[in-house]
Amino acid sequence: MLDEAKALDAADPLRAYRDQFDLPEGVIYLDGNSLGALPKRTRGRLQQVVDTEWGDGLIRSWNSADWIGTPQRIGAKIAPLIGAQSHEVIACDSVSVNLTKLIGAALKMRPGRTVILSEPGNFPTDLYMIQGLAGQGMAEQRLAHRDQIIEGLNEDVALLMLTHVHYKTGAMFDMAALTKAAHDAGALVLWDLSHSGGAVPVDLNECDADFAVGCGYKYLNGGPGAPAYAYVAERHHETFQQPITGWMGHARPFAFSDEYEPAEGVSRMLAGTPPILAMAALESGVELMAEIGMEPLVAKSRALSEFFRTAMAEHCPQMEPVSPAHPTQRGSQLSYYHPEAYAICQALIARGIIGDFRDPDVLRFGFAPAYVSFEDAGKAVAALKEILETGAWDRPEFKQRAAVT
Amino acid sequence: MLDEAKALDAADPLRAYRDQFDLPEGVIYLDGNSLGALPKRTRGRLQQVVDTEWGDGLIRSWNSADWIGTPQRIGAKIAPLIGAQSHEVIACDSVSVNLTKLIGAALKMRPGRTVILSEPGNFPTDLYMIQGLAGQGMAEQRLAHRDQIIEGLNEDVALLMLTHVHYKTGAMFDMAALTKAAHDAGALVLWDLSHSGGAVPVDLNECDADFAVGCGYKYLNGGPGAPAYAYVAERHHETFQQPITGWMGHARPFAFSDEYEPAEGVSRMLAGTPPILAMAALESGVELMAEIGMEPLVAKSRALSEFFRTAMAEHCPQMEPVSPAHPTQRGSQLSYYHPEAYAICQALIARGIIGDFRDPDVLRFGFAPAYVSFEDAGKAVAALKEILETGAWDRPEFKQRAAVT
Missing domain, CATH: 3.40.640.10 (Type I PLP-dependent aspartate aminotransferase-like (Major domain))
Known part of the structure; x- marks a missing residue:
């Protein structure tokens, strides 16, 4: 999965734009649909x-x-x-x-x-x-x-x-x-x-x-x-x-x-x-x-979310898809039901992977096409697979709700 | 007038706060009632x-x-x-x-x-x-x-x-x-x-x-x-x-x-x-x-605007006062009518003294107590006196209206 992701990144016409954003070290940011990242020029x-x-x-x-x-x-x-x-x-x-x-x-x-x-x-x-x-x-x-x-x-x-x-x-x-x-x-x-x-x-x-x-x-x-x-x-x-x-x-x-x-x-x-x-x-x-420009942004958004959706279906079948499967019928995001969505979201954040949670049981991943890479998407799926398979989300600190969820 | 102003500044308990603001060199800013100055900490x-x-x-x-x-x-x-x-x-x-x-x-x-x-x-x-x-x-x-x-x-x-x-x-x-x-x-x-x-x-x-x-x-x-x-x-x-x-x-x-x-x-x-x-x-x-705190701000505002009002009455009698004379009956500002208020305002700005103009014939000076000094006020009156006495406002470039007046 990660090899495929790297190949897709190498061929991505938007890959140079990632450098226009200030993304923190060690973070995979899949929440640009909630708050976009900081453009360096800003x-x-x-x-x-x-x-x-x-x-x-x-x-x-x-x-x-x-x-x-x-x-x-x-x-x-x-x-x-x-x-x-x-x-x-x-x-x-x-x-x-x-x-x-x-x-x-x-x-x-x-x-x-x-x-x-x-x-x-x-x-x-x-x-x-x-x-x-x-x-x-x-x-x-x-x-x-x-x-x-x-x-x-x-x-x-x-x-x-x-x-x-x-x-x-x-x-x-x-x-x-x-x-x-x-x-x-x-x-x-x-x-x-x-x-x-x-x-x-x-x-x-x-x-x-x-x-x-x-x-x-x-x-x-x-x-x-x-x-x-x-x-x-x-x-x-x-x-x-x-x-x-x-x-x-x-x-x-x-x-x-x-x-x-x-x-x-x-x-x-x-x-x-x-x-x-x-x-x-x-x-x-x-x-x-x-x-x-919109055309390359849309193309990247669709390719990236399709890559994630396919990888999720293969590696994380425990997560039930919420979003339409066809990329022309959805936005630049994918959501999944899981009864423990909140704790899973926190366990991902603890690993530097930021998606977000929507009450009561939805995990949402956004694919901001200008700065999210295929490797980001692949790593997020791999981390989620590990969390689900090991039950790593099942810790009290991951279940405590914050003011803004 | 300027000697008195300097003495008042020396005795001003707020004088140290002026340094908390970033005021441009060579500018006397009497428009803090329109847009306040930049605090350095910001x-x-x-x-x-x-x-x-x-x-x-x-x-x-x-x-x-x-x-x-x-x-x-x-x-x-x-x-x-x-x-x-x-x-x-x-x-x-x-x-x-x-x-x-x-x-x-x-x-x-x-x-x-x-x-x-x-x-x-x-x-x-x-x-x-x-x-x-x-x-x-x-x-x-x-x-x-x-x-x-x-x-x-x-x-x-x-x-x-x-x-x-x-x-x-x-x-x-x-x-x-x-x-x-x-x-x-x-x-x-x-x-x-x-x-x-x-x-x-x-x-x-x-x-x-x-x-x-x-x-x-x-x-x-x-x-x-x-x-x-x-x-x-x-x-x-x-x-x-x-x-x-x-x-x-x-x-x-x-x-x-x-x-x-x-x-x-x-x-x-x-x-x-x-x-x-x-x-x-x-x-x-x-x-x-x-x-x-409000108490020193109010005290300074009143002293400063009174100093300006008295100096204006003495040195610029051509400007007709609009604001109440008693400091407890007005805000931290003084306005004056003059048929050429717009051009006079521009002539002041050309000398680095920023007040503002309000349609059709009012010049308004604001006294932001945290950063305006008595010397600022005195210098503004002196410049206005010179502009009025020499007719320096009477130039085409001072009469051309900008988008925001």
Whole structure:
């Protein structure tokens, strides 16, 4: 298995990019779908922002370093990774906050319809944002299992809101088909790309999607809690109104007018002042992904996860696969059930192999294509085989839960 | 004037703190009320977060570096600066987003009342957040001039929402009196402390305030676009419901439940994943302010702004004062009208003296007490006198407007 892995690494067109990341010695990192690794260039970029732009430039850097243009500039760099035009994407706030904005916008665009349709088991924050607006009497939550979503689409539905790649199972929706079904029912569609952007093929324009949001700290390597991004299709730019109308989304913020007037297009998604330090790290991560380009990232992601899946089936049959077997039907991750998933995850971490655990019994391995090698994947399978065969997970210290699991 | 300034500096108990900041050579910085200066310690703290916590610790740092506790930890450090208990304050999102959350919470707590009362000319984002919710049919904006606010309080008002220190004039509201008047009318009160926290005395508990928000990037020196903070009085902790119910505000975020259940107390203000790099810089700035303590900061702020105000009256009578003359009635800033305020501001900047301009004709000088010296203030007045007397502002390059003014 390891010989095969080494051969695959030798032939990997992305192998040089691994050196663009600062990966700790002795660690195999299969959790880039939770927090992306540190691009080496980010260190220098942050130093520049802190020392030169903030320290020396002070307030002047809003102009001289174009801090003010950061959200749109990063959005334009993300756009080609998700099949969008550069002026349709903006970096701002968190996924949660951007969901509230876009649910609000959709409700305004579909007067008389109040239902937001999603699936049970969606990433929690997506459902919670619907529930928050429901608590204000603005929206109604409807959940339909993924094979019954089309039946759930009726004349009450303002918005179909789904996560493209499921955070836990890795299962990927057919974006084009579901978008079309929602439009046929008169609803708008919002795709959460948190587990997609930078890892799987996404073509928002081709699919005719209305809205999307996505995460900056996973496959875009923007740093812990990096700002998120949002997409609004050009055809809605004139008309959409989102409810969190902060001054940075005003047509002329520095006129300090009492009356809100939305900025043009996607810029009206902005609310408060962007966190420039966090944005700089995000921009650095996004630039690296954009340099590599989606095609080789997708090819590597599929080859790498297939290698892992095949090796797992052979060497660790005790782990029950959760994710779709076909690489075009899943994200860049593979999940497995095991009743002792938590302890197994801890035993792997103790051996320097970082995957992650999802309550109550799922082990999840992410394959960030820019820096994970086939050898990493092979070594992880070998370690897991040893842990399972020797029962090495069965120790009290591996069963004690931490605050963040 | 400069001899007096030097004597005042020599006697200044805060003079040693100036060295804790990285101020560029040849610059006099009177805009710390817009963007605070770089604390030297922040550089090292960020390096630690990037290299050790993100680079080496990766996902494990949510536990091992207590990233997960960051919002509450910073909130507890801000609390003594604003007269709050440590569990009443949390750092998160932007001022704009936090305003939306707390307006939403207030509307839920005052069913049947829909009016949010504020003043015209409040900082724009404050009014825009009301207008955004009004656009969703949730709220109604009512504006009353500052001397007519009490008359504006009736049984329709859910929330009185004011900025404690006015961003443009520096005028400071009587927080205790207005809070009492609002409560007498059955309304709740939200104070925006953006221009107060870290510079003027604030005692939210003593004033019986319900809610507050504030800015991290001004007197708290948290870096450009630093996350904001929010205060919720303990008596509302059991009952308040804010509408942006993200997963980080859930009682058990890592249970990944489909049903939102609010975390205890102020923690339910959280929405998405906190931007850890930006939060680390904020924490570093806040720690420095907390070390100095509010009493010496307030004393210095008053002495410094009084020195500047007196010198301006003597040397620059062409500038018409906008701010209240008495130091207990204003923030740590002084504003002046002049029809050529923009060009004068640029001429000052060309001489290394950074104040700022507020549309259409106001020059604003901020006195960040931790690092601005009396000599800085004296030199600024001397330069302004020279600019006014020689007409040095009257050059085309000083009249060309930049994107951010």
